[in-house]
Amino acid sequence: MKEIFVLAEHRKQQLRDTTWEALAAGRKLAEDLGAELTCLLLGSNVDAMADALAKEAPRVLVVEDPRLEPFHPDACMQTLKAILADRGPFMLVMGNSNALLDLAPGLSVTLDAALATDCFKFEVRDGKPLAWRQMYSYKVNTLVSFKDAERIVATLRGGAFAFTPSGAAVATVEKVASPLGGTTFRRRFVGYVEAEKGDVDVASADIIVSVGRGIGDEPDMEMFESLAEAMGGVLACSRPIVDKNLLPKYHQVGTSGVEVKPKVYLALGISGAFQHVGGIKGSPLLVAVNKDPRAPIFRVAQYGIVADLNQVVPALTDKIKQLKG
Amino acid sequence: MDIIVCMKWTPDTSEADLTVDKEGKDIRKDDLDFDMNDWDRFAIEEAVQLKEKVGGKVTAVAVAPEDAEGMLRECLARGADEAYQLWDDAFEGSDGYAVAAILAKFIKDRPHDLVLTGTLADDDCGGQIGGMVAAMLDIPGSTLVSKIQISDGKLTCHRELEGGLYESIEMDLPAVLSVATGLNEPRFVSVRAVRKVAALEIPTLELGDLGLEASAVGSDGSRIRIELMELPPEGEGAEIITGKAEEAAAKLAEILKEKGGIGS
Ligand SMILES: Cc1cc2nc3c(=O)[nH]c(=O)nc-3n(C[C@H](O)[C@H](O)[C@H](O)COP(=O)(O)OP(=O)(O)OC[C@H]3O[C@@H](n4cnc5c(N)ncnc54)[C@H](O)[C@@H]3O)c2cc1C
Ligand SMILES: Nc1ncnc2c1ncn2[C@@H]1O[C@H](COP(=O)(O)O)[C@@H](O)[C@H]1O
Numbered sequence: 001m002k003e004i005f006v007l008a009e010h011r012k013q014q015l016r017d018t019t020w021e022a023l024a025a026g027r028k029l030a031e032d033l034g035a036e037l038t039c040l041l042l043g044s045n046v047d048a049m050a051d052a053l054a055k056e057a058p059r060v061l062v063v064e065d066p067r068l069e070p071f072h073p074d075a076c077m078q079t080l081k082a083i084l085a086d087r088g089p090f091m092l093v094m095g096n097s098n099a100l101l102d103l104a105p106g107l108s109v110t111l112d113a114a115l116a117t118d119c120f121k122f123e124v125r126d127g128k129p130l131a132w133r134q135m136y137s138y139k140v141n142t143l144v145s146f147k148d149a150e151r152i153v154a155t156l157r158g159g160a161f162a163f164t165p166s167g168a169a170v171a172t173v174e175k176v177a178s179p180l181g182g183t184t185f186r187r188r189f190v191g192y193v194e195a196e197k198g199d200v201d202v203a204s205a206d207i208i209v210s211v212g213r214g215i216g217d218e219p220d221m222e223m224f225e226s227l228a229e230a231m232g233g234v235l236a237c238s239r240p241i242v243d244k245n246l247l248p249k250y251h252q253v254g255t256s257g258v259e260v261k262p263k264v265y266l267a268l269g270i271s272g273a274f275q276h277v278g279g280i281k282g283s284p285l286l287v288a289v290n291k292d293p294r295a296p297i298f299r300v301a302q303y304g305i306v307a308d309l310n311q312v313v314p315a316l317t318d319k320i321k322q323l324k325g
Numbered sequence: 326m327d328i329i330v331c332m333k334w335t336p337d338t339s340e341a342d343l344t345v346d347k348e349g350k351d352i353r354k355d356d357l358d359f360d361m362n363d364w365d366r367f368a369i370e371e372a373v374q375l376k377e378k379v380g381g382k383v384t385a386v387a388v389a390p391e392d393a394e395g396m397l398r399e400c401l402a403r404g405a406d407e408a409y410q411l412w413d414d415a416f417e418g419s420d421g422y423a424v425a426a427i428l429a430k431f432i433k434d435r436p437h438d439l440v441l442t443g444t445l446a447d448d449d450c451g452g453q454i455g456g457m458v459a460a461m462l463d464i465p466g467s468t469l470v471s472k473i474q475i476s477d478g479k480l481t482c483h484r485e486l487e488g489g490l491y492e493s494i495e496m497d498l499p500a501v502l503s504v505a506t507g508l509n510e511p512r513f514v515s516v517r518a519v520r521k522v523a524a525l526e527i528p529t530l531e532l533g534d535l536g537l538e539a540s541a542v543g544s545d546g547s548r549i550r551i552e553l554m555e556l557p558p559e560g561e562g563a564e565i566i567t568g569k570a571e572e573a574a575a576k577l578a579e580i581l582k583e584k585g586g587i588g589s
Contacts, residue, residue, distance in 0.1 A: 011486075070492070073467075074465065077460075096452075097487065098468075098469055098484075098485055098486050098487055099486060101444070101452055101456070101468045101469065102456065102466070102467055102468055102484070103456075104453070104456070105421075105425075105452070105453040105454070105455070105456030105457045105460070106456040106457065106459055106460035106466065107460075108422075108453075108457070108548075109422075109425075109456075109457050109460035109461055110460055113548075114422075114548035114549055115421070115422065115453060115457075115548065115549070116549055117450075117451055117452055117453055118450060118451075118452070130552065133450070134450055135448060135449055135450055135554070136336070136338040136343060136352060136447075136448055136450075137338040137339045137447055137450075138450060139338060139343055139556070140343060140345070140352060140554055140555070140556055141554070141555050141556070141557055142551055142553070142554050143551070143552045143553040143554075144549045144550060144551055144552060145549065145550050145552050146548065146549055146550075147547075147548060147549070147550055149548060185465070186464070186465040186496060186497040186500075187465040187466075187467065187494060187495070187496045187497075187500075188494060188495050188496070189492060189493075189494055190481070190492075190493040190494055190495055191492070191493050192486075192490060192491070192492055192493070193483060193490070193491040193492065193493050194489075194490060195488060195489025195490055196489065206588060207586060207587075207588050213339075230587075231581070231586065231587055231588060232587060232588025232589050233588060239506065239507070240506070240507075242507055243506045243507030244507075245510070249489060250489065252489075255487055256469070256485050256486070256487055256488075256489070257488075257489060258488065258489060259488060263585060263586070264581065264584070264585070264586035266581075266586075271339055285581075285584050285585075285586060287577065287580075287581070287586075288563065291340070292340055292342075293565075294342065294343070294556070296557075298562055298563040298565075299557065299562040299563070300562060300563075301562060301563040302562075302563060302564065303563060303564050303565075303566055303577065303580060304563035304564070304565050304566065305565070305566050305570070305573045305574070305577060306565060307570040307573060308570065311570035311571070311574075312570045312573065312574045312577075313574075315570060315571040315574035315575065316574040316577060316578055319574055319575045319578035320578050320581070320582075320587055322578075323578055323579070323582050323587065324587065
């Protein structure tokens with residue numbers, strides 16, 4: 001690999017955390033592969049963001065075009081295709097965010113590149129990068145190679161690559177003329193639709209009792225409400241619970257739901273997919289009840305009970321009521 | 326309107342005890358139950374609901390070996406008009422890119438106004454097929470899609486971003502939409518509905534039928550290769566509270582009390 005490219009992600013003129021994480025991963029790859037590192041920033045009115053990146057990346061390449069703002073996967077794809085046309089061999093890394101989920105797979109086809117999504121670690125063997133990712137309900141770690149690919153696109157697991165500011169010399173920002181010309185797109189952005197607000201604000205709750213698919217298809221929701229009430233907390237959930245209309249969307253914790261920062265998080269029948277635990281910030285006392293001892297949630301929890309939640313919850317509620325006197 | 330729905334046949338691993346096989350490059354699957362990929366149940370339902378609204382035909386398709394026929398038959402029972410199984414021994418070992426190439430070839434050769442997929446498959450956790458198929462067909466696409474509306478050859482939908490934020494987008498048809506879970510309520514399939522489709526033929530198309538070269542599929546046509554699979558060590562992290570459920574619950578209550586997990 002001669003070059004490592006990092007694609008910056010931003011929304012509403014703000015760089016997103018995925019950008020810094022991708023830069024962290026890119027730095028390490030460039031070092032391990034002896035490759036040059038360049039950060040790519042596509043958007044409109046990006047000067048402030050470009051300056052911030054120039055403090056951390058050795059090279060920043062900017063393309064400005066109003067059609068690149070807000071994020072448009074097709075506009076990005078065509079721009080990247082044009083600016084990367086004669087480059088190679090290279091590896092391009094970016095976050096595995098909901099937005100970039102619309103870019104990376106199509107881009108890999110367009111660039112004729114090999115793709116690995118949601119990578120949490122890289123390795124270099126014989127001068128070639130390999131990627132670690134997860135499969136099978138995120139329960140199995142898998143090492144994948146890119147065969148002899150001269151071009152690689154990889155997306156990165158949120159939170160897997162920690163960024164530390166380097167404070168290195170400030171890079172020059174190179175502006176490249178937009179290659180989009182008069183292109184019109186067959187997909188068009190209409191507008192943002194803001195999150196629905198509810199009567200419960202899980203985002204600011206200190207104590208959260210969260211339920212997942214493990215509560216079954218016809219759960220006794222009162223049982224969980226009583227526990228939450230006994231604990232003086234609120235009820236939250238994972239995505240499948242919202243999908244089944246058991247609780248409204250504003251109860252959903254996770255990357256596409258609400259971000260929470262509680263002191264205590266009790267996860268009942270939740271497997272611990274990264275999109276769920278990615279929504280739990282700070283470092284709460286995380287306790288999980290799950291009947292599968294290998295559930296990924298036990299890897300992030302401080303305490304766990306391996307049992308049927310239907311037996312644990314009533315007993316726990318009673319005991320807590322007792323302790324409160 | 327011609328709607329093609331891509332259906333994946335996946336092992337149910339969410340509650341299973343998994344072990345890696347002898348070669349160390351996959352898990353043992355002989356004891357696992359297989360079923361329709363979770364996200365795809367929403368995709369087939371959406372296809373049938375759209376057909377019920379605007380008319381047309383729904384075709385379900387899976388790149389999967391023989392055993393997956395039951396899933397395709399279930400698609401017919403759910404309201405699909407026809408179903409195709411794409412399989413050939415040469416497809417064994419295909420990565421996401423090779424699977425997308427097989428699906429794209431199948432789709433290209435027949436009328437398609439809309440292609441639906443799930444956003445993610447529970448086995449490879451790839452989230453890539455929809456976007457790849459769209460690029461291969463050179464038509465627009467989007468993932469994590471809900472609230473799909475179609476009128477006058479134009480499509481509008483919501484796509485999910487982070488933190489409960491959505492973007493509203495519109496697209497020209499044909500397009501590939503990878504649906505989000507929860508965008509509809511998959512219907513209950515009655516025994517009667519299953520019986521009604523029991524005799525329908527589900528053709529299997531092989532490499533030659535699809536006009537594909539062996540070098541474009543299987544491990545040869547793949548761009549990534551699995552080198553190693555391993556299970557992370559059990560229990561790394563959490564301290565497991567032992568004892569019968571009631572005892573464990575009592576111990577947990579004490580811990581919660583001590584650590585401020587019981588508020589007012
Ligand atoms: C782009 C994207 C965004 C996403 N955003 C989110 C998000 O914001 N929030 C979110 O939560 N998910 C999100 N997901 C989905 C996520 O990947 C998982 O599918 C989801 O979190 C799984 O929910 P779960 O843990 O409730 O269900 P499962 O993974 O099915 O886990 C159920 C668990 O319950 C256990 N169990 C079953 N029965 C019992 C019992 N009787 N007693 C005790 N334990 C039991 C099982 O062992 C299992 O571990 C997103 C996915 C994608 C691709
Ligand atoms: N072998 C397959 N046959 C048919 N559709 C598939 C296949 N693999 C993946 N898909 C579709 O692509 C979606 C995303 O899968 P993946 O990219 O593997 O995570 C799934 O939800 C399916 O709709």
